[in-house]
Amino acid sequence: MDGLVSISHLLEALKAGYAFLDPELRIVRSNARFRETHPSSPSLQDLPVFDVLPETVGLEEVLKALRSGEKTSFTLQYIAREASPDILYLRLVLVGTRDPEKPVLVVLSDETEQARILQRVQQQSFEIRLMRSLLNEKQAALAAGLIGSSGAMVRLRNTIEKLSAIPSSTILIRGETGTGKSLVARMIHLSTDLRDRPFVEFNCAAVPESLLESELFGHEKGAFTHAVSQKKGLLEEADDGTLFLDEIGDIRLNLQAKLLTVLDSRKFRRLGSIREINTRFRLIAATHRDLRSMVKEGSFREDLYYRIQVITLDCPPLRNLEDDVIRIARHFIQVYAREFGKPVAGLTPEAENKLKGYRWPGNVRELRNVIERAMIFTENPSLDSRDIQLQSTGEDAPVQTVETLPDGGLSFEELERRLLKQALERARGNQSRAARLLKMSRDTFRYRLEKHKLLE
Numbered sequence: 001m002d003g004l005v006s007i008s009h010l011l012e013a014l015k016a017g018y019a020f021l022d023p024e025l026r027i028v029r030s031n032a033r034f035r036e037t038h039p040s041s042p043s044l045q046d047l048p049v050f051d052v053l054p055e056t057v058g059l060e061e062v063l064k065a066l067r068s069g070e071k072t073s074f075t076l077q078y079i080a081r082e083a084s085p086d087i088l089y090l091r092l093v094l095v096g097t098r099d100p101e102k103p104v105l106v107v108l109s110d111e112t113e114q115a116r117i118l119q120r121v122q123q124q125s126f127e128i129r130l131m132r133s134l135l136n137e138k139q140a141a142l143a144a145g146l147i148g149s150s151g152a153m154v155r156l157r158n159t160i161e162k163l164s165a166i167p168s169s170t171i172l173i174r175g176e177t178g179t180g181k182s183l184v185a186r187m188i189h190l191s192t193d194l195r196d197r198p199f200v201e202f203n204c205a206a207v208p209e210s211l212l213e214s215e216l217f218g219h220e221k222g223a224f225t226h227a228v229s230q231k232k233g234l235l236e237e238a239d240d241g242t243l244f245l246d247e248i249g250d251i252r253l254n255l256q257a258k259l260l261t262v263l264d265s266r267k268f269r270r271l272g273s274i275r276e277i278n279t280r281f282r283l284i285a286a287t288h289r290d291l292r293s294m295v296k297e298g299s300f301r302e303d304l305y306y307r308i309q310v311i312t313l314d315c316p317p318l319r320n321l322e323d324d325v326i327r328i329a330r331h332f333i334q335v336y337a338r339e340f341g342k343p344v345a346g347l348t349p350e351a352e353n354k355l356k357g358y359r360w361p362g363n364v365r366e367l368r369n370v371i372e373r374a375m376i377f378t379e380n381p382s383l384d385s386r387d388i389q390l391q392s393t394g395e396d397a398p399v400q401t402v403e404t405l406p407d408g409g410l411s412f413e414e415l416e417r418r419l420l421k422q423a424l425e426r427a428r429g430n431q432s433r434a435a436r437l438l439k440m441s442r443d444t445f446r447y448r449l450e451k452h453k454l455l456e
Contacts (some may be wrong), residue, residue: 002114005103016109020102025049025063034108037081037090048107067103078115102110146183147331148315148324152316159313160184164191172308173286175315177428181248181286184315188284189242196278198241200234200281205247205432214271218299220409223272234250235268238281248308249289249300250432283308287306288430318360318367318448325367326352326358332368333383336375343373350385353359358390361430417452420445424454 008031017034024271027044035044038052050057055076058074065071072292073079094109146157161232163171171188173181182201189199207215214224218233219406234243251259263283267276285308318325330346337344347355360366374387417437422444427433435445449455 002163011107016107016108018108019044019049019052019106020097021049021063021106023067024102025101027052034106037088037108046325049104053106054081056094059094062094063104068092069096069098072096073319078111086112088112091201099294146187147327149327150316150321150324152314153324156184156315157315159211160187160191163188163311166311167192167194170280170282170308170310171284171292172311173284173313173315175255175286175288176317177288177430178362178363179315179317180364181288181315181372182244184313185242185244185246189244189282192282193239194242194282198238200238201244201246202234203246205250206432208446209252210443213258216255216259217268220270220272223270227272230270233268233270235262235279235281236270236277239279240327241281242284243281244284244286245434246286246432247288249283249287249291249294250430252254253299253301256301256304260301260307263307272410286427318347318363323356325355328343329355329363329367329371332371333375336372340375342378344378344381344383346382348382348384351383351388353389354385354390382414413452416448417454420448420452420454 005063008018011185012031015033017031018234019034022028028046030044035041038044041047041052044052049063056063059074062074064072069079074094078089079092081088081090088110091107091109091111093109095105095107097103097105146153148154153437161380163169171185173184175181185201189195202215204212214231215235216233216238217230217234219227220257221227221230225381229308239247251339251417258268262279266280267278269276291300291305291309295302295305318328321328326347333344333346336342341373355367362369370388370390373389374383378387419436422436423434424431428436431449432442432443435442440448446455
């Protein structure tokens with residue numbers, strides 16, 4: 001008996017709830033902490049343990065072994081009790097006492113904090129597994145973008161696989177507009193140890209030249225007009241990750257020199273600052289231009305050219321991919337069939353011939369748009385040649401050059417709008433090239449695009 005009293009004092013000191021059970025498994029003694037877990041009954045005296053602790057239902061054999069001395073203890077890690085405003089988690093321990101009058105001791109200890117920590121750890125572990133799963137799905141989805149069995153596609157995929165073991169070398173991706181240079185850059189990033197680090201993508205042709213330096217290097221508050229706050233640049237955002245500069249051939253010469261300095265020193269300064277910032281990133285550059293010819297013309301620095309083309313990848317135009325155009329088209333059909341909820345199975349032979357007979361100046365991007373439009377309007381189980389629209393009509397059609405004013409006059413606003421659109425079409429969306437076709441600066445061209453609401 002004295003031993004049980006000592007145990008009681010010890011449990012009180014540990015702030016645990018306890019109860020002793022008689023041979024019939026009824027409560028014969030309990031402390032206040034134990035009774036707090038069953039507030040609906042003011043007294044637990046003589047109540048069966050199964051009524052007070054429903055978790056013991058099904059443990060009859062365990063309790064029998066504890067009474068007989070065959071078993072010394074049994075633990076239920078967590079049992080839950082509602083306790084406003086949260087849930088209380090308790091550890092339930094059943095102990096054999098070898099006392100004939102009180103053969104079983106029930107101990108309840110508050111494990112709420114430990115349970116919450118475990119829940120957070122388990123939640124974080126689940127989120128990590130989920131993110132890895134999504135990453136694998138994303139990699140699979142990206143890889144599907146490089147569908148094809150043509151020699152060019154096989155070589156491209158093999159090269160990307162080899163680059164997975166080299167997470168630092170600078171890479172230059174060459175290819176016409178719409179050939180998937182951005183897709184290739186993302187696949188390279190996700191295939192290396194940098195996959196969990198930042199991937200910062202920037203199209204150098206999509207920003208006015210006057211803002212390019214600020215976008216890349218960032219700026220301090222007050223560095224120039226309208227710099228009302230500090231801003232991190234892309235070089236800083238890409239630290240420890242990958243910086244993908246698309247259309248690098250559109251960067252002006254003085255900015256090319258600054259970029260080269262960063263690549264060599266791994267240091268830079270924000271505009272308006274004297275403090276150097278260290279940065280480490282992998283540079284992947286892309287262009288549809290012939291940089292070698294630009295070097296000869298003096299419009300691209302030779303030292304930067306050799307610095308960024310450590311490894312060169314060529315994205316082949318769609319017209320050179322043989323029957324891969326059909327494989328890629330079928331992939332897009334599957335994608336949009338799921339997105340639009342349409343049971344479209346594939347292409348008719350006539351539709352396939354139409355796709356294979358087209359030169360695809362806009363490459364995979366144009367093919368994707370053609371299939372998306374066809375999937376929106378088709379009512380057929382398979383896309384046929386009538387669903388495949390390859391020629392522009394309406395106001396998108398090229399306009400004839402106007403050298404004299406027609407007798408009936410014309411709308412200058414409409415003429416300007418159509419010329420802008422035609423220039424963009426011929427330049428395949430490249431604003432700098434379109435501006436050169438119209439003999440105007442890039443900033444002037446963008447101003448006119450904004451004026452006619454043609455900026456995407």
